[in-house]
Amino acid sequence: MRKRMDQLLHDFDGSSAMNQDVFVQQKEMNEFMYESAEKISFFFEEKAFDEEGNLKQPKEVSMSKVGHALHELDPVFKDYSRSEKFSSVLQSLGYKRPVIIQSVYIFKQSGFGNDVAPHQDNSTLYTEPKTTCTGLWLALEDATTANGCMWAIPGSHRNGLVRRLIRGEQGLHFDQSSPSYEQSDFVAIEAKAGSLVLIHGDLVHRR
Structure with a gap:
């Protein structure tokens, strides 16, 4: 999964999103967050941007998380999320028909990651x-x-x-x-x- 995420980040064109609106949306949990339930959305760390809204370092070390529909839209994450290992764990907790609501890949960036x-x-x-x-x-x-x-x-x-x-x-x-x-x-x-x-x-x- 780490290799797959490396590929997703490599393919992600952040040029249209590299401005302060991105992390304002993330922090305020507005429509960008809500709509991400059906997409694979990329969330930047707030401190990854300078005062003019430009990234201070490569996008690969500027991310806070990626989500929230990896389990539906990406084949690697989908196969793992729906594996027998996960379903057996949930069945042992008493779930009859467990449903995956969201999936998130969380980063902890060194030096400036937000709590x-x-x-x-x-x-x-x-x-x-x-x-x-x-x-x-x-x-x-x-x-x-x-x-x-x-x-x-x-x-x-x-x-x-x-x-x-x-x-x-x-x-x-x-x-x-x-x-x-x-x-x-x-x-x-x-x-x-x-x-x-x-x-x-x-x-x-x-x-």
């Missing part, structure tokens, strides 16, 4: 009559505190969903502000390359 604020996946991947989102994070390289692993609050999934992302006439917005969390409550979720980490949809986590 992702504490959040719950069910906030943006909400289902009814009950929330059923489970995240599967596959570490493609060792993830440690030194290179930006995930952090989470143990047991926070038992407190339920705090807020939801709503799409209305004013675009995408949360139905309430984000609560404050004590940083000391977070513990590092380090993972060796090849490890699969399951994330409850209500777990408060950051990276």
